[in-house]
Amino acid sequence: MITIKEIAQEAGVAISTVSNVLNHPDTSSKASEKTRKRILEIAAKYHYTPCSFGKNLRQGKSYTIAALGRMAFYDAQTASALDGAEETFRNAGYNLLFISTKEGEKLSDCITRLFYRRVDGVLLIEKLNAENREVFRKVAKEFPTVKVFANAEIENVLSVFVDPVSIGKLAADCFHRYGHRKVMLLGDRPSCRDVFLQRMDNYGIKIPQKYIFPDFESFNEGRKAVAQLVEHDLDATGIFCYNDTNAAGVIYEAAKRGIRIPEDLSVLGVGNIDLSRQIYPMLTTIELPQREQGIAAAKTLLQMISGNPNVSGKILYPTLVERDSMGQCLITRRRT
Structure with missing residues (x-):
């Protein structure tokens, strides 16, 4: 060495x-x-390992798992999943180490730090895109690797995620059941969005491109969506938000503008985080089993580390939680 x-x-x-x-x-x-x-x-190139890891390395393990991606606790859904994963790792005697990108840093820049740490396995928490896929492939060549929150479809990477097809179908069925034909979509989840649009099309409902806002994902962007609805006279009767925080922004701005929820505008979120029960009206949402997702991802990775040849990824399924933000579509809508 x-x-x-x-x-x-x-x-x-x-x-x-x-x-x-x-x-x-x-x-x-x-x-x-x-x-x-x-x-x-240089240290990574020659696989340098600090002496403090000597004992564990002689045993063949560092008993450390890396979570690779941007700082993980950026929203309640992610935090819940990683809490479940961390508890599972801890119970198995492993520490969870976060290796996250800094301001202006690419995910690929984290690889050197990851290789230096000589971890036993990697939990991928970063979003999927073309650049990140190459990073994931490099990681999977060196470590047992599990992608959480999405289906990676990369060799040697197992995936644990909530089925986006089911999310899209639940959302479309909900809006259709309440009679909504003009629905805005907020958030960048193509697999879920495509299923939603196809399901609505099956119901004879065409959602025009002007109702789709992939860049609107935060609380403030939820507020901005309501402003777009009013100022551009989009005349939508419902808004589908891919996360509950985004939906809370919609409800907040609607209240400021005198738009009644759900009488004038129906809102559907995704997540079922605590906030969904703390706003008025309480949010109808699609619950994602996030903590269970984190636990399943951790168990999958531990099996990979132990050399289980039969280990596989896992798909979890969402459920609709009906509260007060969805209502029957009315012919007349009031805009102020």
């Missing part, structure tokens, strides 16, 4: 600088960002 001295020689820096960076690989080393990155790249 390469030594600190050899890393220092290749990087062209002092041994003390290498030691400082390797002891503080994430943020707090005194070296410049360029130097820090160079040292970590």
Whole structure:
């Protein structure tokens, strides 16, 4: 195995600088960002492992799992899933380490830090896109890897996720049952959106492109959607939000503008987080078994680490929770 001295020689820096960076690989080393990155790249290239891991490595394990992606607790749904995963890992004697991107950093930049840590497995929490798929492939070549929240469809990556087809069908069936034909869609979940649109089309309902807002996902963007509805005279009678926080923003802005929920506008969320029961009117939503999703992902990864040849991914299913934000479509709508 390469030594600190050899890393220092290749990087062209002092041994003390290498030691400082390797002891503080994430943020707090005194070296410049360029130097820090160079040292970590060399360490990863030669699979350098710090001596503090020696005992566990002789046993063949570090007993550490990495969650790779942007800081995980960005919303209540993700937090619930990762809480379930962390508890499952802890009960099995593993620590969960978050390796997240910083401001302006790409996911690929995290790979060096991940390889340096020499973890036993990786839980992928980042969104799927073309660039991230390449990162996921690299990770899966080195570690047992599970993608949570979506179906990765990548070799050697098992996936644990809530079925997006069921979400889209539940949403379309709900709006159709209440008689809504003009429904706005907020959020960027193509697999769910496509099923929703097809299901509505099967009911003889065409949703025009002007009703689809893939970039509107936050609370404030929910408010903005109501502004678009009013100011551009879209005349939608319902709004389907892919997360409950987004739906709460819709309800908040509707109340400010004198739009009654559900008499003037019906709102459907996704998640069933605590907020959905704390707003008025209480939100009708599609419940995602997020904690169970995290537990299932952790159990799957632990089986991969143990070498179980029969381990497979898992699909979970949502349920509709009916409260007060969905109502029968009326012919006349009031806009103020």
